[in-house]
Amino acid sequence: MKTLSAQEIFEKLKGKFGDGVVSLQTESVNPPFAVVPPGSIQEVCRFLKEDPDLLFDYLVCISGVDHKDKFAVAYHVYSTEHRHRIGVKAMLPHDNPVIPTVDVVWKAAIYLERETYDLMGIVFEGSCDPNRILLPDDWEGHPLRKDYIYPEQYHGIKI
Amino acid sequence: MSQGPAKRKPIKSNIFDVVPAPAEIPQNVLQKNFERVRACKGGEGIIEVGIADLFINWCRKNSLWYLYYATACCGIELMQGGASKYDFDRFGAVFRATPRQADMLMTAGTITHKMAERVQRIYAQMPEPKYVIAIGACTITGGPFYKDSYSVVKGVDLILPKVDVYVPGCPPRPEAWIEGIRNLQNLIMKTKNYGLKKA
Amino acid sequence: MTEPISKEALRTDEWTINMGPHHPSTHGVLRLELTTDGEIVSKARPSLGYLHRGLEKIGERVAWAQFMPFTDRLDYLAGMNCNCAYAWAVEKLAGIEIPERAEWIRVLVCELNRISSHLVAWGSFCADMGAFTPLLYGIREREWVNDLFEMVCGQRLTYNYARIGGVSHDLPPGFLEKTKEFCDYFEPLIDEYNRLITYNKILVHRLKNIGVISARDAIEWGLSGPNLRGSGFAYDIRRAEPYSVYPKLDFNVVVGHADRGTLGDCFDRYLVRIDEMRESVKIVRQVIDRIPDGPVMAKVPRVFKPPAGECYFRAESPRGETGFYLISDGGTNAYRLKIRTGSYMAMNIFEKISKGVMISDIVALIGSFDIILPETDR
Numbered sequence: 001m002k003t004l005s006a007q008e009i010f011e012k013l014k015g016k017f018g019d020g021v022v023s024l025q026t027e028s029v030n031p032p033f034a035v036v037p038p039g040s041i042q043e044v045c046r047f048l049k050e051d052p053d054l055l056f057d058y059l060v061c062i063s064g065v066d067h068k069d070k071f072a073v074a075y076h077v078y079s080t081e082h083r084h085r086i087g088v089k090a091m092l093p094h095d096n097p098v099i100p101t102v103d104v105v106w107k108a109a110i111y112l113e114r115e116t117y118d119l120m121g122i123v124f125e126g127s128c129d130p131n132r133i134l135l136p137d138d139w140e141g142h143p144l145r146k147d148y149i150y151p152e153q154y155h156g157i158k159i
Numbered sequence: 160m161s162q163g164p165a166k167r168k169p170i171k172s173n174i175f176d177v178v179p180a181p182a183e184i185p186q187n188v189l190q191k192n193f194e195r196v197r198a199c200k201g202g203e204g205i206i207e208v209g210i211a212d213l214f215i216n217w218c219r220k221n222s223l224w225y226l227y228y229a230t231a232c233c234g235i236e237l238m239q240g241g242a243s244k245y246d247f248d249r250f251g252a253v254f255r256a257t258p259r260q261a262d263m264l265m266t267a268g269t270i271t272h273k274m275a276e277r278v279q280r281i282y283a284q285m286p287e288p289k290y291v292i293a294i295g296a297c298t299i300t301g302g303p304f305y306k307d308s309y310s311v312v313k314g315v316d317l318i319l320p321k322v323d324v325y326v327p328g329c330p331p332r333p334e335a336w337i338e339g340i341r342n343l344q345n346l347i348m349k350t351k352n353y354g355l356k357k358a
Numbered sequence: 359m360t361e362p363i364s365k366e367a368l369r370t371d372e373w374t375i376n377m378g379p380h381h382p383s384t385h386g387v388l389r390l391e392l393t394t395d396g397e398i399v400s401k402a403r404p405s406l407g408y409l410h411r412g413l414e415k416i417g418e419r420v421a422w423a424q425f426m427p428f429t430d431r432l433d434y435l436a437g438m439n440c441n442c443a444y445a446w447a448v449e450k451l452a453g454i455e456i457p458e459r460a461e462w463i464r465v466l467v468c469e470l471n472r473i474s475s476h477l478v479a480w481g482s483f484c485a486d487m488g489a490f491t492p493l494l495y496g497i498r499e500r501e502w503v504n505d506l507f508e509m510v511c512g513q514r515l516t517y518n519y520a521r522i523g524g525v526s527h528d529l530p531p532g533f534l535e536k537t538k539e540f541c542d543y544f545e546p547l548i549d550e551y552n553r554l555i556t557y558n559k560i561l562v563h564r565l566k567n568i569g570v571i572s573a574r575d576a577i578e579w580g581l582s583g584p585n586l587r588g589s590g591f592a593y594d595i596r597r598a599e600p601y602s603v604y605p606k607l608d609f610n611v612v613v614g615h616a617d618r619g620t621l622g623d624c625f626d627r628y629l630v631r632i633d634e635m636r637e638s639v640k641i642v643r644q645v646i647d648r649i650p651d652g653p654v655m656a657k658v659p660r661v662f663k664p665p666a667g668e669c670y671f672r673a674e675s676p677r678g679e680t681g682f683y684l685i686s687d688g689g690t691n692a693y694r695l696k697i698r699t700g701s702y703m704a705m706n707i708f709e710k711i712s713k714g715v716m717i718s719d720i721v722a723l724i725g726s727f728d729i730i731l732p733e734t735d736r
Contacts, residue, residue: 028665028666029667029669030667030668060580060670060672060698063683076681107710132407133406135310135407135410143309143412144414144415144418148309157272157275158317159272159309159310230408231732232431238482242498244497269409271407271409273407274409303428303431304411308416309415311412329516330516
């Protein structure tokens with residue numbers, strides 16, 4: 001067991017991917033985020049999971065964030081072997097939020113991605129189960145977006 | 160002889176002997192409103208004669224079997240109320256797992272729009288006569304989710320045809336549930352014409 | 359003489375059966391779409407969302423402190439744990455130090471709530487397995503804990519006790535004595551529960567070798583809490599990433615150890631909960647002995663505005679990891695509030711492990727995960 005700091009983890013990522021990872025976001029953020037372009041999220045996650053010094057085997061959480069002009073997808077990962085943690089973040093454009101799925105890396109991502117799609121409307125490309133999960137299938141819109149307007153009624157019942 | 164039937168026209172029959180109730184039998188609610196007659200001249204059995212509504216209501220109110228239905232927080236209080244400390248069974252309320260055997264629906268917990276159709280179906284599956292107690296703030300008005308939630312039905316009376324008793328609280332204490340059940344029992348005793356609409 | 363029946367004539371059709379959302383043993387409004395071949399389940403697909411109340415959206419629309427009552431409704435069996443987890447998360451975001459006594463009080467009420475939550479989990483699990491008596495026993499003891507909480511905050515179920523910066527009230531006089539009395543009363547009862555049902559032959563046979571999850575799978579699918587520890591993997595956030603005063607306390611991380619069947623089956627998850635109650639009593643006793651005097655509330659401004667930033671905090675609640683991912687833009691409301699819960703991840707693996715079990719084992723699986731629906735649906 002060898003616990004690495006976020007900076008060391010980021011150095012390893014930088015060494016592997018070079019310009020494939022953009023920056024480390026540390027200021028008033030806990031745990032720090034490694035910001036990566038959406039296209040390379042799958043390779044980064046696979047490296048995080050399989051590298052013997054990192055071994056991030058536990059996907060804690062996937063959250064979508066609506067920053068009004070863009071979306072962010074935040075992945076919190078944890079290593080049960082080395083007991084260190086880091087966040088990975090990808091920024092998506094607001095008009096077409098699409099990102100490759102990571103459920104091929106961690107199975108835990110299946111439900112977390114379904115939920116993020118359902119409530120935030122971020123599409124996970126290649127997902128094995130790209131359906132709504134919490135809201136009914138015929139619900140319109142994605143409620144956690146900042147510009148979501150509450151509907152007047154659903155199936156004739158006033159909201 | 161009890162007071163209720165005495166005001167009415169006394170029963171005269173060739174078959175029955177009208178006699179006062181034997182003194183050793185304690186007076187209860189039923190006997191106050193009913194009079195005892197001996198079946199057959201000579202008297203082999205006892206028949207109670209009175210208003211059928213009273214008798215039927217009395218039976219109904221003392222066996223209010225409730226549906227074991229819980230969606231959210233109030234469901235835990237439903238469990239605790241049904242268990243040994245509060246014991247709804249004392250008032251004739253025992254839980255049934257299927258709506259086909261239930262007389263009373265206690266809507267314990269928040270109802271969302273996804274769930275609303277199912278609640279309506281559960282209600283439709285219950286046999287008549289059926290009673291609804293809206294338990295907790297969520298099923299009365301939407302409760303804490305009234306203003307900010309997009310998926311909560313703001314009151315069970317929007318989706319069910321009638322609600323008999325409202326029990327406020329978040330969640331109500333089991334004592335409040337018992338009060339609600341007692342109120343429903345009082346309501347049932349006022350039912351006329353077997354609860355049927357007049358033809 | 360009859361002709362021998364051909365294999366084709368014996369072919370059975372697959373049926374699709376709907377289980378829930380109103381079903382007495384789905385612990386709420388869980389709906390399962392079962393595809394069955396006779397009595398064997400070939401697929402069980404959970405359908406969630408029948409209690410989706412939009413808590414995350416509400417968190418963005420109400421002030422930071424106003425969200426506290428909603429955390430009670432997030433997991434109504436363990437309201438204190440959710441209260442405190444949210445308070446700890448906001449304090450971590452804003453960098454607030456809370457008084458020493460408040461930390462100890464929080465740990466005390468969290469562990470008491472863990473006991474009462476596991477009691478209901480145990481009781482309703484046994485009720486699902488056909489034994490109704492344990493539910494009555496469990497609720498009998500739970501009422502005692504409820505009385506203790508009523509002393510503390512006046513509520514039986516939705517406590518709203520923690521505050522950002524401490525707790526709402528100090529412990530009432532006589533509370534610690536009453537709690538000690540409860541511990542003395544409760545600890546022997548765990549053995550009584552074991553004598554009553556745990557090693558009952560019917561229960562053991564219904565639970566052992568059902569729903570086996572290896573530790574590797576459990577981590578891969580994101581299980582946490584007793585469900586993960588039942589697979590024999592000692593991972594407890596109170597130890598792995600200590601928070602509050604847990605590093606100062608002495609307790610063991612209970613893991614499953616293949617007591618009757620295979621490691622990681624339903625019976626192991628059942629036993630983990632039973633033994634965790636013992637550890638919680640141990641923690642409660644230590645807190646009673648060591649709780650310091652002092653204030654219970656830090657100075658927090660009435661209009662609370664944490665500095666802009668992001669933070670992920672996780673705490674060990676009875677159903678696994680309760681995590682809050684908070685983003686503040688410096689305003690009075692959260693910019694984004696994401697809740698990660700243990701039950702939701704337990705439903706994730708459900709489809710995988712329910713392949714090939716009998717229909718009655720589905721009930722055992724649901725009970726062994728101890729899911730609670732507001733946690734999965736939020």
